[in-house]
Each structure stands twice: as structure tokens, then as C-alpha cells.
Amino acid sequence: NCLTTAWRLLKAMAEEQQRYEKQLLLEHPGFSRLCQQLLREARRMTRSDLVFSLHALVNLGVPQNTLLVQTLVRVCQERLNQFNNRCVSVLAATLAGMDKDKNVSALQAGLQLLVEQRISSIRDIFILQNLMKCLGRDIPVFLKKKLEMAVLKEIDGLTFPNALRLFSALVAMNYCSYPVLNACSKKIQENVHDAPFRQLILILEACHTLQYRNVTLFSALADYVNSTACLWDKRQIFLFLSACETLGFQPSELMENFAEKVIEDPEFLNLKNLLIVLRVYSRLNYVPRVQKHLFFETLHSCLNKWLPQISDAELLRAVYSLCILGYLPHQALDELLQRDSKDELIPSDDLFKEQKEMMLRCVKTCMELDSPSFTKPAFVLTENLSSLVSLNLKKAQEALIELLGDENMFRQNVQLPYKYHIDFEVRMDSDRKQVLPITATDDHPDSSVQRLAFLFAPPSAFCLGTTHPQGKLAMKKRHLNKLGYHVILIQNKTFQEMTNEGAVEFLKGKIYSEDALPFSELTVQNNN
Numbered sequence: 001n002c003l004t005t006a007w008r009l010l011k012a013m014a015e016e017q018q019r020y021e022k023q024l025l026l027e028h029p030g031f032s033r034l035c036q037q038l039l040r041e042a043r044r045m046t047r048s049d050l051v052f053s054l055h056a057l058v059n060l061g062v063p064q065n066t067l068l069v070q071t072l073v074r075v076c077q078e079r080l081n082q083f084n085n086r087c088v089s090v091l092a093a094t095l096a097g098m099d100k101d102k103n104v105s106a107l108q109a110g111l112q113l114l115v116e117q118r119i120s121s122i123r124d125i126f127i128l129q130n131l132m133k134c135l136g137r138d139i140p141v142f143l144k145k146k147l148e149m150a151v152l153k154e155i156d157g158l159t160f161p162n163a164l165r166l167f168s169a170l171v172a173m174n175y176c177s178y179p180v181l182n183a184c185s186k187k188i189q190e191n192v193h194d195a196p197f198r199q200l201i202l203i204l205e206a207c208h209t210l211q212y213r214n215v216t217l218f219s220a221l222a223d224y225v226n227s228t229a230c231l232w233d234k235r236q237i238f239l240f241l242s243a244c245e246t247l248g249f250q251p252s253e254l255m256e257n258f259a260e261k262v263i264e265d266p267e268f269l270n271l272k273n274l275l276i277v278l279r280v281y282s283r284l285n286y287v288p289r290v291q292k293h294l295f296f297e298t299l300h301s302c303l304n305k306w307l308p309q310i311s312d313a314e315l316l317r318a319v320y321s322l323c324i325l326g327y328l329p330h331q332a333l334d335e336l337l338q339r340d341s342k343d344e345l346i347p348s349d350d351l352f353k354e355q356k357e358m359m360l361r362c363v364k365t366c367m368e369l370d371s372p373s374f375t376k377p378a379f380v381l382t383e384n385l386s387s388l389v390s391l392n393l394k395k396a397q398e399a400l401i402e403l404l405g406d407e408n409m410f411r412q413n414v415q416l417p418y419k420y421h422i423d424f425e426v427r428m429d430s431d432r433k434q435v436l437p438i439t440a441t442d443d444h445p446d447s448s449v450q451r452l453a454f455l456f457a458p459p460s461a462f463c464l465g466t467t468h469p470q471g472k473l474a475m476k477k478r479h480l481n482k483l484g485y486h487v488i489l490i491q492n493k494t495f496q497e498m499t500n501e502g503a504v505e506f507l508k509g510k511i512y513s514e515d516a517l518p519f520s521e522l523t524v525q526n527n528n
Helices: 001-011 015-027 027-045 047-060 069-079 085-096 102-120 125-135 141-155 160-172 178-190 197-210 215-227 234-247 252-264 271-283 292-306 312-324 330-341 353-369 391-404 469-482 492-496 501-509
Strands: 411-415 423-427 450-457 484-493
Touching: 001 015, 001 027, 001 047, 015 125, 015 391, 027 047, 027 069, 047 069, 069 141, 069 469, 085 102, 085 312, 102 141, 125 141, 125 160, 125 353, 141 160, 141 178, 160 178, 160 197, 160 411, 160 423, 197 215, 197 234, 197 501, 215 252, 234 252, 234 271, 252 271, 252 292, 271 292, 271 312, 292 312, 292 330, 312 330, 312 353, 312 469, 353 469, 391 423, 391 450, 391 492, 391 501, 450 469, 450 492, 469 484, 484 492, 484 501
Parallel strands: 450 484
Antiparallel strands: 411 423, 423 450
């Protein structure tokens, strides 16, 4: 009782005070005498006192390698079969916070066997989530499944705190249970106003770890943060945005309002914060609807302030992010190119050399194509890489052949300047009513010919739950537009799920303009 009371008192304190009080407690001579008495009494204690004493000692910071802690662990191992479900739960919560050693591992193995035998009798979600955390990711899949089914049997009684704990328990097991996560998400959405801010971040991080994508949940969290933005400081909001960015989720209203906060008070943007903001907005391809230019100018000004001390890698990342958004930060660009000319920017032994070279190439492409002085070329030199298409584009190729009647009515695997590649190219007249054979337009530039570029991209190239392209794909689309192409972005996963007839109809709608004649009346030129 003394140990448990001490832990309860400490738990209610602030973190800094807790550390100070723990030190005083551990150094107190009375605490040493208490521990000696506990060591003598260990084998005669009730099962409940035994597990609660071990739980309190671990949480009070008594070193795990002490004789006292190791003795209690051994006694728990000897008496494990006597423990009721409550004792098993407390023991599981304790072991989850301990480092692995010989005795702890042996006790965990014994606990796993006990859980396998008793799992059908455990009716408490709190106990189940403690067991999930303790047993961790190394347990067999069949036991993870049994734990999942046990939780689902009691899911109707799920409370908001237990919903939050189950997220972290599933992360500890490295097990994505969609039924459990869906139920937890629903409970969290209903009670989101009760969640501490840190918990919101942990939920998003858990979803990222488990590869669980729930747009409804993310939208509810983002709407809550946006509606209570006055309660949070800017650092908290951009940490939330950063967590959204790792999920590929774009909370547009929150990003719009945060952009206004950045414009109003850019002083909070130290270098680390600035790089995070640039990364989030560029990857999620969000350009503010209001004060777009002022937002970019503010970020550019903040970047200029850090130029004398910014590292090469940080400078490259910052400039790359702004360029992806279509903004050229001239002063930072000059600094970047100056460092590049001295061969200092990307060392030959850099572990991320390939990635940095790609970023630098993109920056140089943006300098050329996004420059106000750039004019659309009359003719773009292209090259057919191969007549073969990858398996994931086979369906699109067959649909185009059925729609247009001939392989000569389109090109595939087209390589463009600036290392850009398009999956399929279709050429049409200026009214978008007539598809032209490739051979008829190959040899000479013609301003009346419209070029359509089809890009089949994976879901990860779009913001979650939308057809809004993420940064790199949006930049590619912008640059292909500059080169004279009308770009048609298609989520390949969605396309593959269509029937063959549906795929043909879908492409027909993309190729022909809305005011085109019905398909039966359209004249599609053939090779003759």
C-alpha cells in the first residue's frame, strides 16, 4: 500500500517535479528499509500485493537489475498460475515497461502460455489491451487473432479511454485489425473534444505505423483542431500538420488558416520549423487560396534570414520544396547554385546522393520551365522507350486500342526532355473531337494539334481520399502543361478495378471534350 500510494502521488505531478521527487524517494533511508522488508516478505505476499508491488517499484524507477526487482519477477514466474485476470493485467502492464532480460523474457513466455489458455474467459477490454501491449509483436499470428476476437466480443462496451489505448496496443502488437480500429475510430470521432492534443498526434502516428487509412477519422481530427485553433500554439498545429503529411492527408481548411498565422507572425519559424512547414505544404501540394503570393514571400524571407548558417542539405530541401509549389526563391537559388558550382553540395560519399541529385535536377528544371520568360516550344523532341508496357498498364493499352481502333492512334512509354515520362500520348485536332494518327503529326510541328498525356499514378501519388495530386506529381503536370500537353491524371488502382467496358467508357470521357459529338458520330482517322 505504501509503494502504490507513493506511485499514485508521483503520477499526478508534473514531469519535472516527478523526477525530483523520485530522486528524493529513492535516496530516503525509510525507502531502503521498506525495500528490504519487501524482499524478505516476497514469497509470502498475496498475489495481488505481489504484482502491485512490482508495478509500483518499476514505475518509481527502482533499477531493474536490483535483487529486489529480479526476486519479485522470479516469484511472479513461480506463482503465475495462481493469478486471476486482474493480476495478469497488472503484471502485463508492468512487463510492457521493462527491458528484456532473462527473467523478464521467461515471465513473458509464461504469461503468453497462460493467455492462450484463458483468453476465452477474459471479458474486460482494459485487461486485453494490457496483454496486447505486453505480449508485443513477436507473438504468433494466431494469438494476435485470438486477442482481436476477444476484443471484438466486448466492443459494444468500448469507452473513449479504451479506444485510445487500443490504438497503442495494436501498434505494440504490430497488428492492423480493421474491425477494432474502425470501432475505435468511431468512438474517437464521437468524443474528439475530450482528447488531449498529444493524443491526437499519437492517433495519427499509430495510423501511420499500422498503415490504417481512415479519411473520416482524419477529417474529424482536423476539423476539431481547426475549430479550436485559438487554444493551441502554432508549434502544436504544425506538428499536427506534419503528422497529417506522413499520412498523405491534406487538411485544407487547417492549412489555409495556418498559412494566415504564418503571414501574421513569421517570427516563430526557426529553421527547423520552417523546413517542416515547407515540407508539409509542398508534399501535400497546398497553395493558399488567399494571400498566396504573400505566403510564399514570407517563407522566402524567413529562408533568406537563415542562409548564412543553413547546411547544404537543408538549403537543397528548402529550395526544392518551394520549387515544387511553383515558386522560385531567387536569393536562395543563387546561394544553392553557388555551392553547387564549388562541388560542395553533394559529396561523392553521401548516403543520400541519388535522392539529392534528383532534387537538384528538379530545382534546375523548375528554374527553366517555371521562369516567366519560358515560352511553350513549337516542337518537343520525344522518344519511344519501348513498345512493351508494364503489366499494370496493359488494361489501359487494351482499352485505348478498343476505343481508337489501332495502336497507331496513340503512343506509349514516351520519354520527354527533362527526364519526364508519360504512359500514353494521344493527339487530337484543336476542337478535341478528332483523334489524329501519330504518323500524320510526327514529322512537323503543328499548333492546331492538341497533345494529351495520360499519367497512370498509384494512390500514394495523390492526397488521401482525393484526386488531388501530391507535390511531385503536381509539378510534373505543371511542367507537361508548359511543354504543350493537356495532362490527364488517372488513379491506376481505381482504373484497374473497372470492367473492360467501363475502362473504355472512362477513357472516352477523358479524351473527348464535353461538347463533342456522340461517339458513334465521331470521325476517328485511320492510317489511310
